[in-house]
Amino acid sequence: MADWTRTGFLGLNDVGYHALRTLLFRRPAQAWHESIEELLSDWDANPAMQSLCQWSHKRAFPQMPTHVGGVNLPYPMMLAAGFVKGLGFSSEREALAASHETNIIPGWRTMPALVGPVEFGSYTRYPRLGNPGTVIWRHTSTQSTQNRIGLRNPGAVAAAAFLGRHATDLPDTFGINIAVSPGVDDIAQQREEIVESLAAFVGRGVHPSWFTLNVSCPNTEDDPENNQTETLTRELCATAVTYLRENAAQTNGEIPLWVKIGPELAPAQYSVLMRIFHEVGVRAVIATNTLPRTAPIAKHLTAGIGGGDLHHHAVNATRWLMQDKHQHRYNTDVIGCGGVMDGTTYNTFQRQGAQAMQYWSALIYRGPLAAALILNESSDE
Secondary structure (H helix, E strand, O other): OOHHHHHHHHHHHHHHHHHHHHHHOOOOHHHHHHHHHHHHHHHHOOHHHHHHHHHHHHHHOOOOOEEEOOEEEOOOEEEOOOOOOOOOOOOHHHHHHHHHHOOOOOOOOHHHHHHOOEEEEEEOOOOEOOOOOOOEEEEHHHOEEEEOOOOOEOOHHHHHHHHHHOHHHOOOOEEEEEEOOOOOOOHHHHHHHHHHHHHHHHHOOOOOOEEEEEOOOOOOOOOOOOOOOHHHHHHHHHHHHHHHHHOOOOOOOOOOEEEEEOOOOOHHHHHHHHHHHHHHOOOEEEEOOOEEEEEOOEEEEEEEEEEHHHHHHHHHHHHHHHHHHHHHOOOOEEEEEOOOOOHHHHHHHHHHOOOEEEEOHHHHHHOOOHHHHHHHHHHHO
């Protein structure tokens, strides 16, 4: 498609969503999110909607082949984990039963068709109901989002069972994000959970383009740095890389491991993490997860902030990671994540050396074609 045609199509979508957003934002963020999940569940089963999503995607997104973290992307933008993750359950038996009867991962088919590469998850070894009550907020003045969903998900086994039954309909390029269950302090148990989570997907024929190990979970009242110490990070990453290497024949080649880390670490901590990633064989680091801050509903609760308020923290982390990458010639790539809202913020990450970006809040503030709009704007700067 000619650039002027794409630009015109994106312009119409931008104006249309801006007008629609005024109506959408009259409802609380949580009510809006729940409605979207219900809508996506219906669309996943609607062939006409899938065709419309694919048509829109083809007209909106440019071809910008990008190789990062051992993965070939069609363009350097991915929807971050947290949007397509699935429903919460109280037990694995309940989650597995539901996976045979209903769509437990709303958006699994629709979002990749519409926006391209998506990172599913995070998935813990066992299902989680997540935190009760209001857990999602918007801060429109800074184009930020905040949540304390608490890793709500159907668990790795049920998620893998559901996606495995739909393996032939999974997208060509996608990732799966896994995390250790909050509150698990024993290293041996953490390693066991990682292996069992990876095996759940691999054993059911769900072979993503990459796996991401989430070592920063600020939405569960855990210390957001608890899995980012030198010893524990090495243990967890080495466990995941070893499993993926040992099962490379089963997955038609070794699936690369990426790691997602938190903001606001000291430069020396980022330096240690980058060295570990290189030594262990982590192919990419995502900088960063959300920013842990006080939840709007109670001072003793933590909720992670994404979007505009996270941006400069994530950019700083990217800069420090890239400095070490260049200085020591590390093989681990850096992916920016945090407040990628437009061409300017995209290029800010790019100038620091990030080879690709992930986004989430932009989907809320700029609409379903946010990534295409951002890429178009970045080329105009």
